[in-house]
Amino acid sequence: EAQVTQNPRYLITVTGKKLTVTCSQNMNHEYMSWYRQDPGLGLRQIYYSMNVEVTDKGDVPEGYKVSRKEKRNFPLILESPSPNQTSLYFCASSFVVGTGELFFGEGSRLTVL
């Protein structure tokens, strides 16, 4: 089954404790992206990757890191989480050249205390 898998789905952590949210897709998509969703603000792009070893900042990259060492994986790293990073995070992927349809994971709800 074609899917984007995120882990963990739910996480409560404390300020400053490094964490990684993993994202994996099995559709051989070149493009992957991370978004955060906050009430009243919609989805905002954090980082994206056009292919392996190619990443770039989105609209709200501060406090986040990413890497793209393999085509299927695109982890989101919070080196020192802060309460303003409490949010619902989504990973998405697509072909670079194609229909433009983004495939989303089920989301990771992160709470930073």
Next chain:
Amino acid sequence: SQQGEEDPQALSIQEGENATMNCSYKTSINNLQWYRQNSGRGLVHLILIRSNEREKHSGRLRVTLDTSKKSSSLLITASRAADTASYFCATDRSNFGNEKLTFGTGTRLTIIP
């Protein structure tokens, strides 16, 4: 900054009625996409309309695009309870793929049985 803004923010209608949502944006685009999100879940792609198209249909969905007014509308005909969800427009200003896909804040649609 938000590229797409949906209107209304919330809409409640009786089952069987038609639902119309609007999206306005600020800068020129390559295409505009509509996505659906069931409560807290991942977004699902509904339909894409390119900048040189004016209208597109997919099942009970009808999308229009007016580039002169920088606006789009999504019409869901003969609504069903299962259509209850949030609907987002996403505008694409990318050079190569989806790297500049910007989401609006969404319209929350409730279908009353």
